[in-house]
Amino acid sequence: MTLQEWFNKGLTTEEYLAGMNVNKDEMMGIYSKYTLSSEEKEKLQPVKDKGLKVIVLTEDWCGDAMLNNPVLLKIAEEVGIEVRFILRDSNLELMDQYLTNGTSRAIPIFVFLNNEGEEVAVWGPRAPKLQELVISERSKLPNAEADDFKDEQAAMYKRLTASYQEDENHWHTVADSIIEKLV
Template sequence: MELLDWFNKGLTTEEYTAGMKVNKEEMNKIYSEYSLSNEEKEKIQVIKNKGLKVIVISEDWCGDAMLNNPILLNLADEAGIEVRFILRDQNLELIDQYLTNGTSRSIPIFIFIDQNGKEKAVWGPRAEMLQELVTSERSKLPDQESPDFKDKQMEMYMQLRQRYQQEEELWHTVAGSILAVLSKIE
């Protein structure tokens, strides 16, 4: 399938949100509480009204999607970008074209296309600074063979999840990362 076919097959934001069973409240909270800074509004002018569309490969259970999707949706609202969601687990054929580090089906992945379906940019699954944060937190975990590894890992994920929901600085970090990719679109 071509990217435009994937876009047309995708769920609207309303359909995706209606089908969410996990992280719906948290995603909606971030969406409603995040607002673009003046600098972000300025940067988005470059791609505003370019007729871009974005395919979001996602799943509702993903903590990174909980954070990144509502930021993207706010940027898309401001820039006039049409958004469609493709569920990763039901569409491995698509995600397998966008593996992280060539091996991982990490999400979300944002595929920006033009009106003809030509890929213009890809972003995801995390802003670089967020990746550094996650890597740093993982480095503090005990060895995987340790009896308390699973508990400590779960505790780490819960703490990150709380930060994702509360720290506006992280929201603007994500927005800046997405905008840096979008600014390169000609």
Template sequence: MDLNAWFQKGMTMDEYINAMTRNRDEMISIYEHFALTAEDKSQLETLRTQNLRAIVLSEDWCGDALLNNPILMRIAEAAGMELRVVLRDQNLELMDQYLTNGTSRAIPIYIFLNEEGSEVGVWGPRAPEVQALVMERRAALPDKDAEDFQEKQMALYKDLAASYQTDAAIWQTVANSIKQTLL
């Protein structure tokens, strides 16, 4: 299947949100509280004439999707870009073409397309600065065979999720990273 066909197969962002069973309220909260800067909007408006579209490989259970998808939605609004969501777990044929480090089915992945349906950029699953933050926090965990590893790992993920939902600096970092791919 070519990328245009995958795009057509995808759900609109509204359909995706309405079908969400996890992280819906948290994602909507980020969307409602995040605003692009005037400079961001001005830069993204220059993309309107390109009629870009994006395939969003995602799942509602994913913490990174919870953070990144609402920011992409704001970017798409400013750039006049249509988004379509393709669920990772039901579409491994597409997912396996966009593995992180050649091995991981990490999401979200954003595949940006031009009018002809050719790939013009790919972003995801995290902004490099967010990846560095996650790696730094993971490095502080005890060994995997330690008695308290599971407990500490769950606490880490809970803390990261809280940061993702409230830290406007993280939101802007994600926006800058996605914007860099597009511009």
């Protein structure tokens, strides 16, 4: 299938939200609280009304999607980008074209298309500054064979998830990273 065909197959935002069973309230909480800064809006002007579309490879259980998808939706609203969601786990044919480091099915992945349905940019699964944060947090975990590893790992993910929902600096970090890919 072409990217345009994948886009056409995708779920609208409303359809995706209606099907969400995990992280919906958390994602919508970020969406309701996040506003693009005037600087972010200014940086986006070159792509405004260019007819861009974006395929969002995602799943509702993903913490990074919980953070990144609402920021993307705000950007899309600002500049007139059509958004379609493709669920990773039932669309591995597309997902496997966008592996992180050539091996990982990490999500979300944003595939931006032009008017002709051609790929113009790919973003994801995480803003570089947030990747540094996650790596730093993981480095503090005990050895994977340690008795308390699973508990410590769960606590780390809980802390990260809470910070994703509460720290507006994270939201702007994501926006800046996406904008950098688009302009």
